[in-house]
Amino acid sequence: AVAVKAHFRAQRDSFYGAPLWKFAPTTLYKTFVRSEEAIHTIVSELMEEAKSRTHGSAQDDGMQQIFLKILANPALDMRDKKAGVIDFITAGIETLANSLIFLLYLLSSRPDWQEKIRSELPSCGELRLEELSAAPSVKAAINESFRLLPTAPFLARLLETPMTIRGHRLPAGTFVLAHTGAACRREENFWRATEYLPERWISYREPHAASLVAPFGRGRRMCPGKRFVELELQLILAKIMQKWRVEFDGELDIQFDFLLSPKSPVSLRFVEW
Template sequence: MVSIAEREALEAVLRAPSRRPYRPPTEIVQVYRRSRPDRYASTGLVNEQGEKWYHLRRHLTAELTSPSTMQGFLPELNTICDDFLELVNTSRRADGIVPGFDQLTNRMGLESVCALMLGSRLGFLERWMSGRAATLASAVKAHFRAQRDSFYGAPLWKFAPTTLYRTFAKSEDTIHTIVSDLMEEAKLKTQKNASDEAMREIFMRILENPALDMRDKKAAVIDFITAGIETLANSLVFLLYLLSVRPDWQRTIRSELPSCSTLTVEDLAAAPSVRAAISEAFRLLPTAPFLARLLETPMVIAGHKLPAGTFVLAHTGAACRRDENFWRAREYLPERWLEPRAPHAAALVAPFGRGRRMCPGKRFVDLELHLLLAKIMQRWRVEFDGELDIQFDFLLSPKSPVSLRLVEW
């Protein structure tokens, strides 16, 4: 395995043309799914390679990456964000502190990604979650942790069904069962009530696509849900934490926003300070701080010859913190995105990856983070005491629990 963080090396690896980029799979998912052909026709979009990956990508992501589908989802997303703010408000103490803010953002991630993928609201933002919502939330967490541990720990699970492997299999099993039930329910609801087409568009397109095996459809929903929740939740925590040191920027954001609660694409476009705040948070604290690739052709990097098949970790996050790539690189300065000061190697900021394997959730996340930040700033300013504890948890994650303060303007 080779790690790189130099600008030229990163550009060479991430810009190498490839029709079917090879990202090393998470082996525990691969092994488990191959052992369950009754449930899985493939290892899924995140872990497949080559033609099979291309087939899944083509049929599963067209709607998700379409600007018009996302615009159609905007009214629903406005409501989901408002419900999240209400949940935050009810959890807020008299001094403005919101204990366990990270848990709330996780519920927000679950509700919005499930609404997007299943076309119906599941109740993760209700004050008291249903038993099924709580079970799904903890299975998603266990699934994620087990993947991380299988990646970094001793690979004993490859030789015997260790506790780690059983935990992973149990979480995958729980998620599969719940997602199967939810898909059935969502299908029935859709047949009964065709009024909310924008919200159901992605789900129905996937469900009705004759080119996809039903097992792949379920695996896709599982993969989208598990890929989207922690990433989204962590990004919101990091964004608010970084912004807490810039009360002036918070005031600028607020001054650019209207006071109405339903925000449109035009409202967001008229607030460039929101975009700048988000871009800067992704530069300084990206939840996915590196990208993994397998070289398809031999390459010479910094004078070293690397053969085809080399596993490369491209540390875009580390490169973004170097002064040779960004002016005052270690500081949170959203203004750099409105008036760039050299050096400004914007191409190194790749929180959603690069090329054809880039995150298909990017457009959705962009919209959701814009809405959330705008709505929070309309109502409160954010304060944080001290430093946020961050751990490398497969992704960069805040060490739980996170408490921040939301103060009325």
């Protein structure tokens, strides 16, 4: 997790700072290299461990099962396999945890919505997919969290063809960041745009530019883990709401480390119903 965080910070600084790293091995460049080496070393160790196991011994370990399936794919060479595992780990460690923190923080301001979620769920026991599907308030809470505090607040694209935007001509090859996070907070795109209102995803009220909410990207570059993360957040939130309500005092300090993340450890209170 430390290496992944350092990696994202180095990416941030390389995009927005002076590109001195292109001409000399700056401190930023060395930090980036060290974090890359640490991630590759850890992934190599995990892959070796996975290869040493049989399919039968890894049945109860979801992570090992994923590694084994990637390693067993004959269509990929070892470099592709390692790249796939690295993407799985680096993309998942920070984003899922931060998405959950942002969700619970925002939901703490809406005890009434927490009650609504609880009322739509069975009081105890295992949760099945049908029961989650019958609780629209869960998905609404998550969608609204993605709108206000997406871990990835922009879409990154490299233009394949020239484009003109409001009189400004951008040549092919231009790197473009579309700040969807800022657009989602504009009143012309969402009614009461700065407020956490999960109900907007159940009873639509114009303006409602839902297509701007794109925490996993768009098109062929969309995050392949989108469905997995959505289901995981739904399940975690539902299990929490079955037993506890969430409280938080004050404001959450957020920083930009190429992705949005809490600036310091977050202390949420879980209070039994």
